[in-house]
């Protein structure tokens with residue numbers, strides 16, 4: 384099984400479906416975010432599933448009061464999303480409201496520079512929250528493998544680690560996996576490539592060879 388999640392951050396439906404079709408053989412799942420939903424509408428979820436038969440992760444970074452979080456999650460799961468990404472800093476009740484609706488992934492640290500400002504100082508508490516709630520997974524930064532290693536050590540073994548930041552943001556797939564990530568999330572390095580299928584295949588092979596060696 385692949386360890387690659389494609390971050391399909393394009394606006395247009397036809398473009399999204401084409402890239403998904405071309406790359407599906409090398410993916411575990413497809414992650415969709417606001418650019419695609421705002422550009423193509425929520426109906427894209429079922430179309431992507433029909434084309435690829437892959438799980439869909441809704442990266443909506445839900446961060447509201449419990450009632451609004453629940454309303455958002457309900458709609459997303461109804462639309463066919465299999466997992467939702469939610470922020471943990473809004474507190475336990477808001478996260479639980481999403482978890483009651485379906486499989487959830489909690490952000491415990493982000494991959495960009497600004498994450499050091501507010502998120503990284505509370506990562507320990509976010510890990511604790513995840514350990515208490517036992518979600519499907521957490522998000523940790525592939526741009527900082529040492530932080531992935533730290534998070535893996537503190538996090539319950541049953542919780543998966545998904546790491547964005549590979550490629551365009553400078554993170555390396557194998558480093559993130561060796562640090563303890565279960566899946567890597569890649570966007571621009573695949574969807575902006577002249578040949579998305581070939582780019583996905585190269586990363587897939589790098590992982591296959593690297594994990595064996």
Ligand code: XMP
Pocket residue numbers: 390391392416442444468490492493494495522523524547548549550551552568569570571572
């Ligand atoms: P690129 O093009 O940088 O796309 O490969 C990365 C994708 O992942 C999202 N992203 C994050 N999501 N926590 C998250 O929950 C993060 O730290 C993070 N960093 C990147 C980004 O929005 C894009 O869809």
